[in-house]
Amino acid sequence: MTLLTTWPESGPGTVIRRTTDPGEIAAVLAPIGVRYEQWPLRDHVPEDPEPEAVLRAYREEVKGLVAAEGFATVDAVGLRPRKDLGWRLAAKAERKKFLSEHTHDDDDEVRFFVAGAGAFYLHVDREVHAVLCEAGDLLKVPRGTKHWFDMGASPSFTVIRFFHEENGWVGNFTGSDIALKFPDFDALMAARAAA
Template sequence: MTRLIDSSATDPTDVRLDTQDFDVVVRELAAIGARIERWKATHPLPPNAAPGEILAAYAPEIERLKRERGYTAADIVSIKPNNPNWPALRQKFVEEHTHHDDEVRNFVEGSGAFYIHAGDRVLQVVGEAGDLLSVPKGTPHWFDGGDVGDFTCIRVFTDPAGWAAHYTGDPIWRTFPRYEKAA
């Protein structure tokens, strides 16, 4: 289930809101300039569909978002369980950083958690298949895909080079629970 946990940035146990109500998640994210929506494929995709198949099945959603937000490109990122590169990639994603472009991800398979640091709050959003999440450019955040790492996402961007990570050096990510996929 898509889930939002809104807690104090200085005390992760101080939770203001913990909800799986999608409409509430939409509203709470909109309040900090972020965005979540549900995307539908034009037809069911088989497990482990090829990138081209995935992009074709989501083309209407991708094109709509491009028109709305001025994005120009889309591609696929896929991590399968027990990928030997996952531990190193996980570490790159899990330290707090910003980008010069929005970070736009649609979960096609699997799940993961974005942690968005908005002032004195951290909004942890667990995204699952069908969820399109957008973190606005310049917003400190981090991402965790869990110990195993199992997700396939469509990425949408203005400039593929624009979302290189700029690390903030803030150790806040160490103080929050890592994402663990629900059994």
């Protein structure tokens, strides 16, 4: 179940809003330019799918979004936990990169979660909105929006990524340490389970 939690940018001491209602999540995010919607899940996508299988399974939805938004590139990527040290170190480095607040000048950040979960944190209008996304969730963060992403200590997700620019993901890091002040992905997952 998707979870939206909103705090003041000063820190997580006060919860402004917490909801799992998809309609309310979309309504809260729309005024700040963030698109949230849910797509139906496909039963025939394997547990650890190849990118081509993911894109085939969601061909119609991808085609419709590309036509509506003019995306130049679409791909599918994922991470699944493995026990080897090399994977753990690579996942830790990848997580650290996305945990720093950043913006994108030339593109929106658009992700559809095919499987697993991840959390987008949106720093807008003196608030931080944490959107704990799961399979079926589509989130579009507009270019110029300060945000960060947390995949957790043991990442497990598959997403379809949409890009207007051929060069893919390019982040402009703000240098802020704000991400360190707020609950991480694993804490959000624990809060959701307790609710």
